[in-house]
Amino acid sequence: MRISRNLYLSLSACAAAIAIAGISPAAAQEAAPQSQPTAAEDEGNDDIVVTARRSDERAQDVPISLTVLSQDTIRAKGINSATDLQNFTPSLTVMGDVRRNQETYTIRGLGGSGGAGTGSGPGVVGYFAEVPTIASGPGNFYDLASLQVLKGPQGTLFGRNTTGGAVLLEPTRPKMNVVEGYADLTIGNYNRRGGQGALNIPIVDDVLAIRVAGQFDKRDGYVRDVVTGVDYLNRNNFSLRFGMQFNPSDSISSYTAVNYIDVDEHGGGSILLSVRPGSTYAPLLQPYLAQQEARGPRETALSTPTFEKAKTFLALNNTEFRLSDTLTFTNIFSYARTRSTAATDRDSTPLPIADLLGAFPGSYNNNLRTITEEVRIHYDDGRFSVQAGGFFLTEKSLEPLTFLTRNPLQAGGILGGGPIILPPALQTALGVNGPLLPAINVQPDASVYGQSRALYGQVQYKLTPNLTATAGFRWTWDKFGGTITSYQDPASYQVFNQLAALGVVTPAQAAQVIGLNADLCVYDAFKAVAAGGFPTLKYPNCTKPSFNGRSDGPTWQLGLDWRADSNTLIYAVSRRGYKSGANNPIVTLFLGDSYPLAAVRPEKVTDFEIGVKRDWTFGDVRARTNIAAFYTAFDDVQVIQRAAIAGADILANAQKARVVGVEAEFLVMPSKWVTLGATYSYNDAQYLDYTTIAIPAIPSALTAAQPSRDLSSTPFTFVAKHKFSLDARVGIPIAESAGDLSVRATYSWQSRQRVASDPQPLDTIAPYGLLNLRVEWNGMFGSSLDAAVFGTNVLDKEYRVTANTGYNNSGFANSIYGEPAQYGVQLRYRF
Template identity: 35%
Template sequence: MKTRFWISASVLALVAAPPATAQDQAAPAEHAAASEATVIDDIVVTARRREESLQSVPVSITAVSAAALEQMGVRSTDDLQRALPGVNVSGQRRDDASFYVRGQGPGIFSFGQRNFTSVATYFAEVPALVSGPGVFFDLGNVQILKGPQGTLFGRNTTGGAVLFEPQRPTQEIGGYAKVSAGNYDYRELEAVLNLPVVPDILSIRLAGNVARRDGFTTSVISGQKLDGRDYQAYRASVLFTPAPGFENLTIVDGRTKEQSGTSAVLRQINPDVPLGAAFAPYLAQQQALGIRKTLLPIPLHDHQSGFGITNKTSWDVSDAITLKNIVSFRRNRVDQASDFDGTPINTFLIQNVPAGRRWQIGQDQFTEEFQVQGKAESIGLNYILGFYHETTKPGFPQEVRQSLFGNVSVRDLGYRDESNALFAHAEIELNDQFQLSGGFRYTWDKREASIGVFNLAGQCTQQVPQGSGNILCPFAASGKFKAPSYNVTLQYTPTDRVLVFGSYRRGYKSGGLNLPSPAPEFTSFDPEYVDSFELGLKADWNIGMPLRTNMSVFLDKYEDIQISQPVVIPGVAITSLVQNVGKATNKGFEFEATAKPAEWLSLGGFVSYLDAHSDVTVPGTAAVKGRQTAFQPRWKYGLNGRVELPASDTLGTLSLSADYSWQSVVNTNETDDRFVTTYPSYGLLGARIELADVASSGIDLALFGSNLTNKKYILGGFPLTSSLGFEAAYYGEPRMYGVSARVRFGN
């Protein structure tokens, strides 16, 4: 409570501080010189589909620059959440964890079907399955947009969007090569080459990243080291500008993973459930082993291959009209052997693919987006008109082999999703201080899916409906969903350093299908809707030093909210069942601050609060009135600082940076039984020491570490419920440390 009191007091003090005024501008010359020497760098964002200053956009955005990503040692989504207020990461597999923003998360988890998430991830403006290692290299920045999105972005979401923006080719020769090494036999190589082939017309940028690291969790039965890292990724970008006002950018990217699987550590049981009672001896054994050893009986693996090609063409037809087209194709393939209970008992196992097959599941995604961007300067109007299309399918016949309590089943899974939308967005200057903006989108979604469950002899064993005795393979279902979404924002800029805005947004997320389904009434679920209200303030202050504060308060009212919970379907699988559970309310605030007391010192921090709960109790579902949504901490805060010490030309520039983040306890489920379990609160400390440009040679040396206090904390897993009878978790990384050397050349 004392910590929260001091944070609140600090926030009030910062808000009460006056912004820069004309009197500040008339300060003595030495004060002005100091202000010029100590400025806070701005970040260019693309939240409104064009490049703008972060501080000038009336949208709640947390943007993390490339330099900040490196200073904090961000190499995966698990690392990224440390720097983000109002954002959390959780899931059932390491490196495949999904984002939660303001209480909204990934949605359905059914293996082999596409997930319509509440928080979409984008790579180079295209929806993409980007998470985990192999993404966080040669990025321009990462932007997290809070609240419903859709009138300006390809995919409709009710929670937010995470934008990964890769570095673009430039017209200058340059690049670098970086080698890193650390504990757990960590090795990593990263290299970038930027080359103008034809000056001012054609340039290319090549980037690659390869990493290996041993696992830090060991199975005492199989001897395998789990939670390892083994991937390689590449990116090639070609920028073609044959004439003024015309630009064509093509990005080809890919990643492969051949690493050990995710550990599962048995954490607690429900002795009133037969399976929980059977696990009791193993729980005692696991507790004696600790969290870095597990009882998983067989080797597990995580093999994935991803490829994408994106082409963005922009043509300035005139000073007032720009045409933009974004077309992309992305392919992803997965083969995972997973065991989720952390015991030697064969409870729920996803097995290896059979001989002759390489992959279990896949996703082929094609998108096409066309925009008309225009402006009418005489009336202060900017607008965007657009069309979006997306088609997604597996790309090959999927087959997933699962073992449920020793019974092996073969699941053939198919799907095809199509989404089309028309959208429009406009901004108009009412006067020098007020701007009104708004957007409208209409979306048409069509979803198809099928499932067939067979035994190893190829005989259909799938009862449809469950328990009826009717055997049918495949069972197919489909659904069509459509809805408008819209928003309006009023912004006020009393000075060029202060922006105040208020917004209302109506969001929509597609309905979908539960396959397999425990009963006919659960085969499909309806769309989700949200009415979102937000007030925000972005300001740069002068309090004797530059200070930037961004804050927002929000209230989100959900209708037919989609809640996912694990269920057991006898003879078929453990799967995630999605249901619409009435109304829910998410509300809270977020505050970020950056200060630069001196040219050599930078300080930053954030705090966020979230109250996310169902407004009704729905028996038999994961919805209890007033209970905090699963995996969502009420409180998060973080602090960071960087010191650059004066040094000679011979030595180079010495910098020290450190960051600390903390989040409160989270619920693991929202069921109405007595087994409401939690993950404990935790705080993580990281640090980095860097010696840059040693002897003006372009060589940078660094020593870095994360989780320096070796905190034991949980990232995700299977929560304890009355149907499963057990809870297994996977834990965050232990203390990691290492060194790196980078050689830079050119510009």
């Protein structure tokens, strides 16, 4: 028997814990099976509540462009990651580097980020339960109340400011007075085994309820290493989620959530695509390129056993105090800990040319603690509404961040004259595999920190019952920085003793190279040579170079929306977006703080958007059309300049740019048996004024002079000019008592996508389309059991999903390919 409100308020926490353990099977049976809307009802998204304006409302009532998906739609369309999400969201692109799970959102050409300590920040922010956090990668897209993608600058209502948009994951919150849940199992090819489930448990009538959910996904990889047999791009992750809803009175509502994600996968099976003739390693790489082209994109050969390991923990509390019928105070607090390490093979060959080996054993490449605090007050009397608040974010590395990288050993060490290339006989004599000798660079201690503070407010006023004006303003203050230490592994240079024993070098030469390079402090050596001196500092007496910066700027919004009738919303909005400035530590180390590329200016964006949202009824036919057009102007847009220093890309500013675009979403239900949907976006993104800054030759960094280049009139990277998706669901007439049987086909297509700002071979991802098929039988024979047979990418299209465009810089380029054709069976039981 559940406990009444009055009795609960007089009990201790211990008694409440006893009540949790004492739920009887009879109590669970009192709740009726969870009702399941028909597929057509769900497609209409009529009941999806969104929080795009930090209050609950229908998506059709929000005067901005957004895409919203329910959990059932996510399931039906097979959306398991952000890469899947982009296929069904206008203007959204999700790209990664050679790490498959390092996904980056780009909306309307805006996105990307710097890194913790270097500033910049994300252009598109992911939110979980109104807390800015990591929302890409595996383990996020389950047991959601809604998934919302907001387009355009955000900030006058949100915790974190953005220039491109926001992706909101709203988990299903615990429900009072009902036991419900589901269990879902998926089995498929590539040894696919996946499952998810949730259980909602009421503890005290109208006062306390909890919800526990979990997910796991395992699958073999689809790219095989022909040397080691390792299957790259596999899936092996799980996540757990706990939610508690506590309503001690009619005026207080408190939601607490804990979310944990664990990823332990083999990493990306990158494919070598091109080699630049005349580059340093071209003669060695060309045979491997020929072998790779003969193998195709489902096999590779790497020198590094790549992997991706990550653990993410998030705890949050969102408490709302209803001070009166018109006034609400909200406090949102979160604590997050992210730890990850990864190994990548940057050259995608068996040669040790550019490899990240991961962190020290027991350590991490990334070990970041993030705390956020947001307070917000909301007044709404029906005609006048104002929301105002403050936001604070602080992040820092809790332990030293460590890195091990591998590059070819230089003839005289890192400051010597080029790589050592061994003839076959010498390879045999030394017992090494390949013509290059690997050298390890050790970073035993790096640290980062960042902080963001903001004050914001937004006012809505009904000029007439159907015409509403909106105005908002925000100011954000950011600071960031960090330190780094690096030295050369002494064991890498002991090979010179072997070379001396073989008579290749003299013992004196071997001793000189080892004495100079073993434990040599890398950045101190670079600085010494650049200043005309001689490197002498050895680990652990290295200096610890530091980098830091500050930035601040405004965000604003002006809008007008008109409810023409109960089914039509017309709106116009203009917004200013701000993204923090940044720094380039590598430029500071080699060229000093005063060099123009050391500091990166804040990104400033001003957009104008008009749109119409309309629901239609023609007899028994229902339809929906949502259309938006926009123009976005940029000043100092932050871009990656692929002219690198010491092998590292740098962040820079393009002076001016613009994006012109259109987004549309359509839905037609001609009958209860047929649902037709479509999305489309057009984005013409172009730099208007973009001249790169020249980089001088840096002998200590083995970097040649890189002249200034005029890239004006070139298109943005990571933006498809055209994207569309088509979705058709056809119900199969069967007896109503037998359930709901349907066939679904979904096709998504995008035009070519530039991935490098400077022209080079394969600088564009070719157009591609993906076809998914699904047969679904819900409520089988009147039960709570659903079954589906599905196929994704059924035409087995080969397409690229990442890009490492180093052709003009390092002399080679590579990529990761998307998932091949997959099929499987999915079962779900609802209760």
